Amino acid sequence: MEAQETIKKLQTKEFKKGTILLRPGEYSRYAFQVLNGCLKSYIVDKTGKEYIMQFAPEGWVISDMDSYVNKTPATLFIEAIEDTEVILMNEPFPSFFSDISSGNSLELIHKLTNNIIAANRRMALLLSSTAEERYLNFLDTYPVLAQRLPLKLIASYIGITPEYLSEIRNKMTKKPGPFIS
Amino acid sequence: MEAQETIKKLQTKEFKKGTILLRPGEYSRYAFQVLNGCLKSYIVDKTGKEYIMQFAPEGWVISDMDSYVNKTPATLFIEAIEDTEVILMNEPFPSFFSDISSGNSLELIHKLTNNIIAANRRMALLLSSTAEERYLNFLDTYPVLAQRLPLKLIASYIGITPEYLSEIRNKMTKKPGPFIS
DNA sequence: CGATTTTTTGAATCATATCAACGTACGTGG
């Protein structure tokens, strides 16, 4: 690496499907920017059930933000659900997102704001909607992921069991929605 | 108002308990910083049920962020649950939070980051916990609000009916937790 | 004090989970 250079060295890495990149209790050294493939972050409750917090397909960034930013022990798992290539981002937050000194912190602020808005939408959905509504919303919001991910993972993301999602889906094919050619 | 002055004029206002400060469909011109009293933001589903998104007692800021930042129609109600005095903040986001040019955008970034972390905690709780666990978490996280707010509002915040929260509370007094003198 | 709002209680019901069993698809190694 050249001295005096301000060019960031982008460290990339490949993970096989099923690889766990972060576990609860560890100190999260990286945020992961996905180049191709897909990661998920999730928590596991005392009974062993998984709840997916986020999917990160190509272009997305995923991390245990609390652990990463505040240097606290992680509470999330992060795991590859496909063979996945990532950029490891390990500069102190928020420098890797934007160069604060150069005034494009505005861009970061914009991203963070959008993240908050999205989180609030999901919270509202979890608070006020039935399983079926959450599933329909998922299809609507992430049509590509809906194609690509196994039902099981979608169920975990919307907070229901795979069995019940299977039932919902079954019901939907019988009593179909508006037909889109 | 003096020309050339950079001093922000703080516009304050008082609202009686029960006053609605923002309704869905309106364009949110303000974020509200609470000086004393308490506000809530909430959504109402098609059946008329309320789900509280946020409480804002003294010191907190509350808004329909999406509407306020992006100039879209609001989806939230904001309402005074006590007589409440607020600062009306109506400068373009994010200027009122911090003066970007003067380098304390870092402070704003910090606040936004904390907000995201908190939102993620609540999402995890909604996804993975029972009503009782969410109630205990609320007692733990907002002990002061737990004293101050009617049960009904707490129920709405944790996403259950008041009847069921009453039942939970009742059960808890019979089978008490660890005794704190 | 009366009027309104909040909390409690109980019974019936509903949405969703659990468990177990079976069917299907899929990927890998022979």
Place this chain on the structure above:
DNA sequence: CCACGTACGTTGATATGATTCAAAAAATCG
């Protein structure tokens, strides 16, 4: 290319957490 093992999806029976509705009791407020 087949066969097998493993993961995934479906189905049905039963259980449970939480809602609904109605009504009474308790608290709060003008």
